[in-house]
Amino acid sequence: MKKTLVSALTTALVVGAASTTFAAANPFSDVPADHWAYDAVSQLAADGVIEGYGDSTFKGNRNITRYEMAQMVAKAMAKNTSGADKALVDKLAAEFAEELNNLGVRVAKLERNADMVKWNGKAEYTFTRNHFEGQDRAADRDSNNNKFLFRLEPSAEVNANWHVKARLDAWTDSSTDSNGINDATSSKVELKRIWAQGDYKNFQVRIGKMGNKIADDLVFDDPFSGVDVTFGKNVKATLAYGRVNSGTNDAFGYAKKMEKATNNQYDATEEASTYWGIGLNYDAGKKLTARAAFQRFALGDITFTEDGVNYKTENVDAINVWSVGAGYKFDKNFAINGAYARANTDEQKSAFAYGVSYKGAQAANKGTWGAWIGYRYLGAGAAFHPTYDVVKSGYKGLELGVKYVPWKNIVTQVQYGTGSNIATNTKYNTLFGRVEFLF
Known part of the structure; x- marks a missing residue:
């Protein structure tokens, strides 16, 4: 040479x-x-x-x-x-x-x-059927959800330490099509996330709109716009600050749910709320993992309306949520995990989840599979948008699931959940199925 x-x-x-x-x-x-x-x-x-x-x-x-x-x-x-x-x-x-x-x-x-920009993504089909106590068959059919998702996730190298990453989702829900024609509510193309990420030895910083990684399994699984910093090795600390959009998938959703529980005729609007959090995560690559977090959602003013006319404007107190969790892996097959969250809200201030898992599906390995069973109690005051598929915020119940890889990079999933609404005690059951084609 x-x-x-x-x-x-x-x-x-x-x-x-x-x-x-x-x-x-x-x-x-x-x-x-x-x-x-x-x-x-x-x-x-x-x-x-x-x-x-x-x-x-x-x-x-x-x-x-x-x-x-x-x-x-x-x-x-x-x-x-x-x-x-x-x-x-x-x-x-x-x-x-x-x-x-x-x-x-x-x-x-x-x-x-020539390889500085990398792409991956997936095509996904999800079927969900919800049945609530007292609901007839026609209502059951109306509650079916058939969603198709196409996702692209590019990653562009800036230098040895920095990358720019994004997530672009295009989805359509065929169950809400009108006469076979998609309307504005049945399909959407959206840039879900875009951020710059710097990776250093025992240190990472992200700036932009990205997924939350502080207690995201139980409390808040939505993206936020801002900055977070993670440092450490076996014990990692994450500091996050930014804004979250209003809607049913964040802390604002809780305030809106609590108002509508009393005054169903009222709707509400609100600007993005300020968010910050701190999380600690212990993972030495062995059997035990543990985590703890504090997150604060400063909601500000919310305007409630009736038929387009302002009904009232209220300043909603900030919601503070503490959470802890731990997991233990007995061997290569069996593991347990649990988490608990507590908020300063007046109602549904507690949330918890625990479960047992066996093996695990690995997308790259044909024939691998995994199964789990767990119980979720997701009080809406603490669990704003948890990551679970069949038990949602404001509900409690049992969840069972299986994942299987019939061919490389094709993952199938079936889940079943049953339980009740925490506020009304209305019983429900949910059947959930998904097929993912990863690339």
């Missing part, structure tokens, strides 16, 4: 994503601070990817040998990387292991640049 060691640094920089965050002091005396490769040399030397020659010099103008390039890649492979960083290092190692004799660094770099 007739490439100099300095020119090879451009390719070696991909290793920096799997190592320390800040450039270290440069140990090589013949690379001045204003040299274009100064930061790269310092970083790679600090990571142990490159080494000097015993006299504190770098000798960057010397031709690199095949052995030295292979040694550089081998050291990168030996690092304890995970996720996207590991995939990047594995790809680099595979390329050089196969083509080291006849390809130079420039070719590998061009191939990497």
Whole structure:
């Protein structure tokens, strides 16, 4: 290979994503601070990817040998990387292991640049049938939901640490079609999320509109617009601040539900509410996981209307929610999980969920499957928009589910839920089915 060691640094920089965050002091005396490769040399030397020659010099103008390039890649492979960083290092190692004799660094770099934007997504069909106590067959048919979803999730590389990510959803609900023609309420194309994400060693920052990751299973599974920061290794702390949209899927939905429970004729409107939260998560990759969180939703003024005329405007107190959760994996098959949340609301201030799972469906492995059973009590004051499919906010009940992978990247799912409305005690049961085609 007739490439100099300095020119090879451009390719070696991909290793920096799997190592320390800040450039270290440069140990090589013949690379001045204003040299274009100064930061790269310092970083790679600090990571142990490159080494000097015993006299504190770098000798960057010397031709690199095949052995030295292979040694550089081998050291990168030996690092304890995970996720996207590991995939990047594995790809680099595979390329050089196969083509080291006849390809130079420039070719590998061009191939990497051509792959800076990655796409994945899925096509999904979901069927839901809800039956409520006292409801006739015609009403049962009206409550059926047949939803088709097409999702794209691009990820564009900005540099070794930063990516821009997004989620674009296009969906249609054939059960609400009017005479076979989709109306505005039966189909929609929406940019659900878009954010910039910086990944460093034991540190991550996200800016934009993204999914909430603080107690999202029980309390709040909606996206928010703002910023969050996560740091730590085995114990991770997340700080989040931003705004959430009004609607039935957030804290505003609770205020609206409580008003309509007394005055069904009134509707309500409200601007986006301020949101902030802090979460702690323990996961050492072993049997026990644990989490705790505090989240605050400052709702502000809500205007209630009747037939388009303002009925009243109220300032709704901020809702504060504390939550804790834990999971334990007995072996490779059996695991348990539980969570509890408590809010400062007047009604339905508590929510909890617990369950047992067996095995697990893995989309990449044909024939894998998993099953679970759990009980949910989702008081609307604490569980604004939980992640569960058959027991919703304001309801309680039993949930059973099975997932199966008949073919690679095709996941089937069936769930059944039964229980009652917390406020009215009206009994219900729900049948839920889904097929996902992942790409």
